[in-house]
Amino acid sequence: MSETATEKLSNLVESIPNLYRVENVPKEEMGGLVADLTHAVYTHDSLYGDYCPILSYINCPPDKVFDYMADPYCLMEWTYSMREFKKADDNGLIVGKDKIGNTTDIYFKVVANKEARVVDYHCAWDQGEKLWMIYLNRIVDAQLVLNKPGSVVFWQNCKHPFYNDNPFPEKAPAGRPWVGNFWNMFYGGHKLELENLKNILEYRHANNLPIGPINK
């Protein structure tokens, strides 16, 4: 953009269209807009069509939850089907089997930040060059948000376009259904896995056992 054009185009927030701010949308109008967006029920697609957010309270301190989730080998415990992990390179890449896809290889690495208590799992089926299935997790101290001990785990997943089209079909085992075909079942599947995470951490914390993962 030329300098002149930049000068002409106002960058004040008031100049940006379609904002809902008290200055341009009076409370009287806002109430109706909000009510209109408030339904009695929501379709599965409207909630989980493009993103799959799930969350859970876990009665285990947030630092313990972080340490557990940031250890890649914990996924062999709390996921439904990720097993048989082996180191794939020296930069944290791991390869295992995703047994929901029979002999499918799953490559992944953990990208975590202890201070922010975020643990992201960057994964892909069949190859480890492009890790595009990314599970974003944030662990929050429940004392802050629920006024009780423990943690709240937010787990987000975004519908990357590769879920619709396998970018590396030549690397797939013959006859193996594509992971993206099951996007509509991610909410249910992930909810049960999050239940696993909760049950493992609450069991070990309540019984004062090492938090794990065990036998890695």
Next chain:
Amino acid sequence: MINLCIKDIEVYLPENVITNDFFGEELLRTKNKMFLGTKERRHIGRDDKASDHMHICAQRLIENNNLNVKDIDMIVTNVSCPDEVFTGSGAVLNKRINGNARHIFDIHNTGCVSFIYMLDLVKTYMMVHNVKSALVCNSQTAAGRVFAQPDTRQLAQACIPGDGTSVAYITNEPLNTVNHIKLENFPDSAEDMYVNCGGAKYWEARTTSGSIDFTEEKSSTIMTRGNSLVPKMIYDACASAKIKTTQISYLITNQPNPIFLRNWREATLLPPERHLDTFEKYANLFGAGIPITLAENMKKGTFKNGDIICLAGFAHAGDFAAACLISWGAN
């Protein structure tokens, strides 16, 4: 086994048609989606009484059905803004039709879903007192009385109510029978709607008109209650009948605003054409809404033998909710 038959319904809509521009707070009224969806509504005349309009309806029922008025055993009324505050409208109606009803109730609770509550009351009296025919009267009078005064009509929400009266002729024939009546009170919500006379009592001299109000902080709670209570009652009635909500041929609910109507049919998986209402032309008819929509569609021939019609709704700020199923035609 008692048959609770909705034999016929007559309605009376006051002649005074009020368009939206009668009301104040234009910005709020035209911009807030909670106040949209009406074109017009009727207002009761200052000198009209609920019993006048019930009488018109009852007289038509007597003529249509060739009734001997002495056979009417029971009269039940609900008047949203009562005018016979001491004696009640039922006794007046009984006099006007030269009737001889033994059992008369003027019920003041269950507001927008009082039609179902009154049907249940008639059913009880059929079982216990051998009642064979009854008049169930709903008169919504609050629009012209409460929301048309020089001060109250300035409120945007004044555009939402509309007046109308219905009288249903109920018998014990095996025809259009009402079943699976579900009634539930929610005491926590009983005080969330109130009459606001600017600090004065309604029986005291004052300089401002009264209004029906709920606190602004309660409005989202009431939305949430309405969103959940009405589908809950519909699902309860369907479970009792061992049907799915999608087997309902037509749903008729109270009609507070188009957002509630949308939410209820979404929650029961019914398309708009199977959810009947008269909101656009009559606005929120309170307790008269369900029987007036039912009556209009009976006259139009909407319902076919074997149809299942679900009536449902909630009262006030959610202190009561009800649903029932009608098996249309002979059974």
